[in-house]
Amino acid sequence: MDLQLEGRRAFVSGSTQGIGYAVAAGLAAEGAEVVLNGRDEARVEAAVERLAAAVPGAAVSGLAADFASPAAVQALLARLGEVDILVNNVGVFGLAEFERVPDEEWQRYLEVNLMSAVRLSRALLGGMLARGWGRVVFVGSESGVDVPGDMLPYGVSKAAALALANGLAKLTRGTGVTVTTVLGGPTWSDGVAGTVGQIAEARGVGSDELRAALVAGRPTSLVQRFLDPAEIAHLAVYLASPLSSATNGAAVRADGGVLTTLV
Numbered sequence: 001m002d003l004q005l006e007g008r009r010a011f012v013s014g015s016t017q018g019i020g021y022a023v024a025a026g027l028a029a030e031g032a033e034v035v036l037n038g039r040d041e042a043r044v045e046a047a048v049e050r051l052a053a054a055v056p057g058a059a060v061s062g063l064a065a066d067f068a069s070p071a072a073v074q075a076l077l078a079r080l081g082e083v084d085i086l087v088n089n090v091g092v093f094g095l096a097e098f099e100r101v102p103d104e105e106w107q108r109y110l111e112v113n114l115m116s117a118v119r120l121s122r123a124l125l126g127g128m129l130a131r132g133w134g135r136v137v138f139v140g141s142e143s144g145v146d147v148p149g150d151m152l153p154y155g156v157s158k159a160a161a162l163a164l165a166n167g168l169a170k171l172t173r174g175t176g177v178t179v180t181t182v183l184g185g186p187t188w189s190d191g192v193a194g195t196v197g198q199i200a201e202a203r204g205v206g207s208d209e210l211r212a213a214l215v216a217g218r219p220t221s222l223v224q225r226f227l228d229p230a231e232i233a234h235l236a237v238y239l240a241s242p243l244s245s246a247t248n249g250a251a252v253r254a255d256g257g258v259l260t261t262l263v
């Protein structure tokens with residue numbers, strides 16, 4: 001299948017590793033020009049080199065910016081230029097005991113997980129609408145639908161991002177622009193692997209043991225394993241392509257079946 005991405009220009013927020021990198025690699029493999037992002041210049045440069053080596057001939061570059069800082073996002077937007085495809089992937093997550101989470105931490109979740117997408121979409125959607133074609137793809141989470149009690153700042157920020165994507169789609173009426181969400185399930189990304197490793201060390205258990213316990217702790221999962229970042233990326237790349245033109249405003253699941261509702 002030709003996903004018709006040749007020559008399209010894409011920006012993927014938070015793409016030095018994990019799901020964002022997998023989405024960027026998938027877009028590049030389909031012929032799109034890709035701009036990577038992360039907080040740190042050296043890590044962004046390393047990811048650009050890794051992707052250029054993995055996809056020979058790929059047009060890939062990078063822009064460092066911390067989405068927790070509005071000024072840094074402003075500076076990034078001044079350098080980015082127009083894109084055909086915006087992937088709102090960047091996100092922070094972690095266990096959080098509600099009564100112990102201070103305002104500043106809530107603010108960080110909202111800045112990175114929600115306001116990143118607000119600021120990028122506000123700057124880039126208008127150009128897509130004026131040119132008559134574009135794709136905004138959010139990397140969402142089942143935690144935004146079934147909010148975990150021990151990850152409230154994460155789940156609430158992802159719920160708000162779901163609402164943002166659905167509302168933004170209403171601004172695209174009658175155009176070739178779409179706004180969609182990939183509703184991802186538990187995925188063995190670099191970030192999750194690192195966090196699980198740290199928790200395992202703190203608890204004095206093996207990382208594999210904790211990984212198995214986490215899978216067992218999600219009995220509704222139909223796949224009964226962590227997903228691979230590429231499994232989220234495949235759906236995101238399809239949604240970023242012209243072939244997904246009938247899907248707009250929707251949150252499409254790549255959750256391994258953890259959500260149990262009919263729709």
Ligand SMILES: NC(=O)c1ccc[n+]([C@@H]2O[C@H](COP(=O)([O-])OP(=O)(O)OC[C@H]3O[C@@H](n4cnc5c(N)ncnc54)[C@H](OP(=O)(O)O)[C@@H]3O)[C@@H](O)[C@H]2O)c1
Pocket residue numbers: 013014015016017018019020037038039040043044065066067068089090091092093112139140141142183184185186187188189190191192
């Ligand atoms: N993993 C899961 O189980 C899962 C499930 C559903 C949805 N998701 C969603 O998928 C997205 C990616 O998650 P992941 O698991 O792939 O994460 P990850 O492995 O931790 O990767 C996060 C990426 O974001 C970048 N990043 C983090 N904070 C940033 C900031 N403030 N500014 C700019 N870049 C930043 C990191 O780059 P640097 O460290 O180089 O700055 C890294 O490239 C998130 O939106 C998450 O909610 C994840």
